[in-house]
Amino acid sequence: MQPNFDVIIVGGGPAGATAGYRLGLAGAKVLLLDKATAFPRDKPCGGGLSARLLDRFPYVREFLQAGEVPVNPVSRVHLESPDGTRVTYQQGEPILYLIRRWEFDAALLRRAQQVCTVRTGVMVRKCMVLPSHVELESTTGEVFSAPMVIGADSANSVIARHTGLRSEAAHKEYAVDMMEETTYDRLQVADRDAIYLFLTLTQTFGYGYIFPKTEHLNLGFGCKLDWYLSALRGKGKEHHAEWVDVLKAKGDVTGETNRDCYKAFPIPVSGPLQRTVTDRVMLAGDAGGFVNAFTAEGIFYAMASGSLAADAALEAIRSGNYDAKSLSSYERAWQREIGGDLAHSVEIQHRLFNGSGRMDSLVRNASRDPELLRLIIGYSMGASTYEELRSHMVRSTVPIWVWGKMKAAVGLR
Ligand SMILES: Cc1cc2nc3c(=O)[nH]c(=O)nc-3n(C[C@H](O)[C@H](O)[C@H](O)COP(=O)(O)OP(=O)(O)OC[C@H]3O[C@@H](n4cnc5c(N)ncnc54)[C@H](O)[C@@H]3O)c2cc1C
Known part of the structure; x- marks a missing residue:
């Protein structure tokens, strides 16, 4: 079968839609397949967009400003540690832009649709890499082929598994996020202009x-997938x-949970896969493990990796x-832009989620040190770097006279 497209993208979420939009704008012939019968489609997610996402993708800022996607920009964070210490951080500019994936993903896909062929209701179940092309088979037996494929098909990626890029062992290092999104007439929050973060469940990561x-x-x-499987399987809704109820007892939430709105979904939280390319194949977004292992932020990384995969595809x-070998320019590009950030997030996750003590003392210190609080929140929201946070923590734990001597030794003022 002769391929008609330059590239097939599997998955029309933020990673796939961004890759498709970029490739299509550059003139590539793209077929984008998604298993959802139509968009908008549901995707369990907190829907928090970091400010850097809006800087990296100005068209997102434009469509949010134009009201195409409803957004609640928040500039306040309530942060609670395992021992119940709570600190509140406030800044002038928005910290996070809260959207619903129902609307946001549809807006991204609309852009891809302007420049790509999009087919919804196609679930890819098989991917075969042949010497001259890639062949994909849907659950209805339809076969699609092209010189290459971008797997943007999320945490359970068929493309990653069928091409050997993800082993089953990697799956064990996933987390499961359980959530509900319920209208305010049923469930309310004390402070609608803030997000609440509870670092309260450390024994379960x-x-x-x-x-x-x-x-x-x-x-x-x-929580960690292995803990979910051992303790919560079949009991997610009750949990x-x-x-x-815990949130109601704290006075943060009033009203009633809506069990029909409960959803659980896996998140890869062990950093990018060891390899994200093989012959004729690239992985972007959750499929490649591009999620911050500390904060579970994934939309920015999905869009960034999708865009970088598109650049490598154009070159191919x-x-x-x-x-x-040729597609490995993609790996160099994501390493440069987001690799350090993602590696640090795994490091922080291992340190902080290893017991509640470190988390408690971090939040307690932050309640006394406004700059530390700013950096913790900034790092969690993608606004400040790990290096800034780390160097502040080193400075604040090193006695002042030692710090003075260290600075003098390296010639700092
Ligand atoms: C509960 C929860 C809360 C989260 N909160 C946040 C947050 O607040 N902020 C943030 O930045 N990130 C958050 N994340 C992470 C974020 O949701 C993901 O990282 C992001 O959606 C990844 O985008 P993606 O395009 O890779 O995958 P997805 O958004 O999952 O899109 C994948 C697409 O592929 C399609 N697909 C899958 N398999 C196939 C197949 N076999 N054939 C055809 N199509 C297929 C799906 O239908 C889907 O449309 C959260 C995750 C969860 C689970």
């Missing part, structure tokens, strides 16, 4: 959150209802060379 959208309250918590189309 967990966190809880409340993200108020324009018309809906989104709340939930995440979620208990979590809502131009040169006619689709082998792994």
